[in-house]
Amino acid sequence: MSKLTAKMSNFRWGSTLLLIVVVGIWSVPTISLLLTSFRGRDLANASPWWEVFLDPLNQDWTFAAYEKSLNLNGLGSAFINTLVVTVPATVLPIMAAAFAAFAFTFLQFKGREIYFAGIVALMVIPLQAALIPVLRGLVAIKQATGFSLIGNFAGTWLLHSAFALPLAIYILRNYMMTLPNALIEAARIDGASWWQIFWRLVMPMSVPALASFAIFQFLWVWNDYLIAFIFVGTKNPVMTYQVLRLLGQYGDGWQNVAAASFISMMVPLIVFFALQRYFVRGLTAGAVK
Amino acid sequence: MISDILFGLASIVIGIGASYGLYWLLDQLVNRLPEKLQKALRAWAYLLPAMTLLVLILLVPLLLTFLYAFMNDSQRGFVGFDNFVDLFTDPVFIDVLINNFLWIAFVPAFTVAAGLMFASLTNNVGPRREKIFKSLIFMPMAISFVSAATIWRFMYANVPPGRPEIGLFNAIVKLFGGEPQAWLQLTDWRVNSLLLMIIIVWLQTGFSMVLISSAIKSVPEETIEAARVDGASSLQLFWRIVFPQIWGTVMSVFITTVIMVMKIFDIVLAMTGGQFQTSVLGYMFYQEFFLNGNTGKASAIVAVLTLLIIPLMIVQVVSFRRQEAMR
Numbered sequence: 001m002s003k004l005t006a007k008m009s010n011f012r013w014g015s016t017l018l019l020i021v022v023v024g025i026w027s028v029p030t031i032s033l034l035l036t037s038f039r040g041r042d043l044a045n046a047s048p049w050w051e052v053f054l055d056p057l058n059q060d061w062t063f064a065a066y067e068k069s070l071n072l073n074g075l076g077s078a079f080i081n082t083l084v085v086t087v088p089a090t091v092l093p094i095m096a097a098a099f100a101a102f103a104f105t106f107l108q109f110k111g112r113e114i115y116f117a118g119i120v121a122l123m124v125i126p127l128q129a130a131l132i133p134v135l136r137g138l139v140a141i142k143q144a145t146g147f148s149l150i151g152n153f154a155g156t157w158l159l160h161s162a163f164a165l166p167l168a169i170y171i172l173r174n175y176m177m178t179l180p181n182a183l184i185e186a187a188r189i190d191g192a193s194w195w196q197i198f199w200r201l202v203m204p205m206s207v208p209a210l211a212s213f214a215i216f217q218f219l220w221v222w223n224d225y226l227i228a229f230i231f232v233g234t235k236n237p238v239m240t241y242q243v244l245r246l247l248g249q250y251g252d253g254w255q256n257v258a259a260a261s262f263i264s265m266m267v268p269l270i271v272f273f274a275l276q277r278y279f280v281r282g283l284t285a286g287a288v289k
Numbered sequence: 290m291i292s293d294i295l296f297g298l299a300s301i302v303i304g305i306g307a308s309y310g311l312y313w314l315l316d317q318l319v320n321r322l323p324e325k326l327q328k329a330l331r332a333w334a335y336l337l338p339a340m341t342l343l344v345l346i347l348l349v350p351l352l353l354t355f356l357y358a359f360m361n362d363s364q365r366g367f368v369g370f371d372n373f374v375d376l377f378t379d380p381v382f383i384d385v386l387i388n389n390f391l392w393i394a395f396v397p398a399f400t401v402a403a404g405l406m407f408a409s410l411t412n413n414v415g416p417r418r419e420k421i422f423k424s425l426i427f428m429p430m431a432i433s434f435v436s437a438a439t440i441w442r443f444m445y446a447n448v449p450p451g452r453p454e455i456g457l458f459n460a461i462v463k464l465f466g467g468e469p470q471a472w473l474q475l476t477d478w479r480v481n482s483l484l485l486m487i488i489i490v491w492l493q494t495g496f497s498m499v500l501i502s503s504a505i506k507s508v509p510e511e512t513i514e515a516a517r518v519d520g521a522s523s524l525q526l527f528w529r530i531v532f533p534q535i536w537g538t539v540m541s542v543f544i545t546t547v548i549m550v551m552k553i554f555d556i557v558l559a560m561t562g563g564q565f566q567t568s569v570l571g572y573m574f575y576q577e578f579f580l581n582g583n584t585g586k587a588s589a590i591v592a593v594l595t596l597l598i599i600p601l602m603i604v605q606v607v608s609f610r611r612q613e614a615m616r
Binding site (some may be wrong): 012013018022023026027028029030036044046047048049050075079080081082083084087088091092095097099100103104107108109112113117119120123124126127129130131132133134136137153154157158159165169193195198219222223225226239240244247250257261264265271272273275280 | 296297301305309312313316320328331332333336337338340343345347349350351353354357365394411413414415418424427428429431433435436438439440444446451453454457458490503520523552554555558559571574576584588601602605606609
């Protein structure tokens with residue numbers, strides 16, 4: 001037996017060592033840019049980042065690039081724009097999907113299974129496949145009514161919501177299927193309205209699934225480039241837009257775009273590390289097995 | 290700045306408040322109906338906003354895109370298969386198709402393989418270390434394609450001759466006595482496209498690791514114990530006992546990654562702008578539509594993309610129906 005335990009322990013240490021090496025390599029790209037973001041312009045351009053390990057104290061460490069990004073390079077207002085795009089684009093599809101999933105799970109109607117299979121099918125449609133007609137339609141609406149969703153945050157909310165809906169409905173419905181039906185029936189008998197059942201019973205019980213999807217959608221929208229570029233573009237630029245713009249100017253020094261990248265990553269990383277458990281659960285729930 | 294914040298807050302509150310109000314209104318309308326109609330229509334009242342969005346922003350536009358693919362750039366007349374003839378006789382498009390197939394050939398396989406490796410390795414090291422390692426592998430999933438592009442453009446950076454190398458790739462090549470390269474311009478064997486694929490594997494491996502890992506953990510302990518008692522080696526244990534039981538998850542990760550890779554766009558935009566033969570369908574669409582204004586051609590490109598995705602859609606729906614049947 002002790003031979004087996006020794007073997008197991010070797011196995012454990014071997015795996016750990018191997019992982020340290022591979023995970024180390026995996027992290028090098030991120031670390032290299034992180035270190036660069038704290039270097040002065042001259043050093044960032046003239047000496048490789050790994051030299052900071054040779055002489056860490058003599059490196060003119062500075063927050064200058066972060067300061068410049070926030071003030072001059074517009075990352076500060078881009079941060080707010082991104083937030084204005086992301087929060088409703090996360091909450092709205094969840095509300096719509098929760099109501100739809102509720103109907104798919106607890107209410108009877110004709111063709112329920114067929115419609116739901118249709119939603120599963122829509123999960124794989126690429127955004128690009130709908131883009132041109134949607135933009136045409138919005139232009140037509142503008143010509144007819146003078147009201148324009150292009151150049152407007154509401155446009156990003158609508159598009160992000162619509163494209164999030166299939167996956168959101170799928171995840172939430174699968175979760176709601178696991179809730180005890182007897183509970184809902186009991187509430188019906190006690191005279192609760194469907195509205196009350198939805199808000200007081202089903203929504204609170206679905207919090208784990210709601211949270212998983214919310215994190216998923218939040219990161220997705222926060223990191224999106226295309227929709228934000230189309231709808232709010234240069235007028236209210238979001239972070240991905242600004243980072244990409246700075247990336248085109250890396251001749252000014254890598255430290256600028258590096259700092260901008262890390263500013264744009266800050267919120268996703270915080271959300272990710274704080275709520276990792278839910279995020280993982282959301283992923284597991286989303287995969288059709 | 291302050292007005293930006295106020296405007297933002299106001300938009301958020303109005304946007305969310307209006308949608309809540311919409312549902313409340315729908316519910317109230319249904320409540321005013323006779324009992325029998327209520328029963329028939331309540332589901333549709335709750336489905337209405339979601340279904341309206343899906344039909345107006347996904348379904349109808351999707352069909353229109355197929356229609357536009359057969360029309361001229363202003364959608365004023367039909368041109369038959371001209372847009373497709375235009376595409377398939379365009380050497381750039383053939384290049385793009387080859388690239389897309391290369392992406393499908395490499396990225397899902399490597400993503401699954403790396404995920405499998407990390408999932409099984411982290412399974413051996415005890416819960417605390419497992420959590421740390423997994424977070425680090427998983428971390429890139431939280432960052433945007435644009436930020437990932439920044440990170441990797443720096444890795445692949447190439448400086449004018451005579452200056453110190455700041456890109457890691459060139460520094461390593463130089464260390465072994467090689468010539469520094471402009472990595473993203475290496476079109477031979479499409480090395481540059483492969484370098485872009487590395488980025489996606491780097492980003493997506495966390496996803497595949499997490500799903501495969503949870504599948505490995507749900508493999509019944511008895512099956513492993515039984516094989517161990519029979520004297521199976523660790524490798525045999527993995528390939529003969531664990532792997533067959535996680536096959537379903539491995540396949541679903543593979544398919545999800547294929548779907549994701551087919552519509553890849555941002556990374557090409559941010560890394561090369563589609564130059565040096567690195568363009569893909571998603572990027573060519575963007576270029577034809579936004580930069581060249583060729584609406585017909587752009588529609589034909591997404592029509593091709595969608596047709597390529599449809600088999601995967603069928604796989605998804607079939608496996609969903611099978612799953613439902615097992616409930």
